[in-house]
Amino acid sequence: MSSLGNFVKRLRDIMRQDAGINGDAQRIEQIAWLLFLKVYDTQEETWEFDDDEYESIIPEDCRWKKWAGEKDKDNHIINEHLLLTGDDLLEFVNNKLFPTLKSIEVSKTTPINKAIVKTTFEDTNQYMKDGVLLRQVVNVINELKLDDYEESHAFGEIYESILRELQSAGSAGEFYTPRAVTDFMAQTIQPKIGEKMADFACGTGGFIISWLKALEPQKKTVEDQGAFDTSVYGIEKKQFPYILCVTNLLLHNIDTPRIYHDNSLLKDILDYTEDDQFDVILMNPPYGGNEKNEVKNHFPSDLASSETADLFMSVIMYRLKQNGRAAVILPDGFLFGTDNAKVAIKKKLLGEFNLHTVIRMPHSVFAPYTSITTNILFFERTSSTKETWFYRLDMPEGYKNFSKTKPMKLEHFAPVIEWWNNRQELSEDGFDKSKKYSVQELIDRNYNIDLCGYPHEEEEILPPKELIQQYQEKRASLNADIDRILEQITGILGIGNI
16 A cells, blocks of 8 residues: 555544544544554464364454445455445444444354453443444554555554654553563563463553564464464453554454453452463553452452552462562652552562562653653572662663653663673662662562652653642651651560550
């Protein structure tokens, strides 16, 4: 397609004219389900070619090529004048296509590559109100030649730009972790053929794609290909990013995407067995949210934090295999927090896992979605922690902030990569940039592991919601510290509780 690079702009220009599309988030969600059907249709052609007995789970009149337009060998639409448009197209999509796809029957024996159709459309919305404009959008999407390797690969890059747009689509930005970050973490964790990797809040699938990209060069045999194709597992709670993730994997030729539309926090973590564990976990858990008591009831009382990221840390620890490896993004609040739940989680982490490295990331990595500073924790389920290295990654030269137009790039991790295999303690202007701490030193700090931070950073005025969250976390930590000190004093004085 000659205008492939202009793809997103063309769709945006058409949708802006439609009264049913209200803002970026709805526009991208509309594109998402249409793209899913187009990509799925292309995959079905391959499955039909490979298997004479393949039967689509989608009724014939609801398959993309039947209502959107079937192509001939020269990529021209067959009988274009017979295709639905205007009110007829709206009537079909609203009253036939969506009800049919939402009501598809699946069972435990339904293959994943078929069951994903129903889960994709369960909570999906059709926003457009102008059938002529909807036909124009469908026609633009239909120009994609996804059966052509070069064009399909090129569109994979375009799809990345659609996912990046999520950063400016209101709260939808929470589903997108910058590709530089996911690539760095996947490469540093060093995937191996035969390992199973999981992300329990996978969003649009950034970590999964980075894992596959890092694993790709190791494929040598048919067996390797089979292990590669089944090496990933994801859970996503929200419908919109779930669609984007499944489509992303189909675009990367993963025929059976083991991505589930579910909530990872709604299962008793004590019920997990070895069969529920994974060799590698790569995650950026949602943070800043507070969970209801019914969610906390799935966790042991000492680990039952109300903070979402804390609960995911517990899930990760229970679902990491013996000798497994994990890399997890967590906000500063997890590091400095000394309330009871955070201390219990960090005590478990240091006592049962080897937290060998903490990378302090610069501010604004997730701009414009959030200004909260984040960190990458690398740990293994091999032994208890003996020592932990902290490394502060500073803003690259010439940058004051990252932004949508100047995002973080993989090359910005070069100082970490250089330091990783030749670790040494570093300081700048009298402040620690890299330092090794014994586990006893971390325990003596009451598990406050806010170390090698950013001493020269100007104070940034956070959005009110994030500012309140930060103050609440700091207050909880201070209260916990005061309670601990009072307990020590009263114990020394022998006067009991006061």
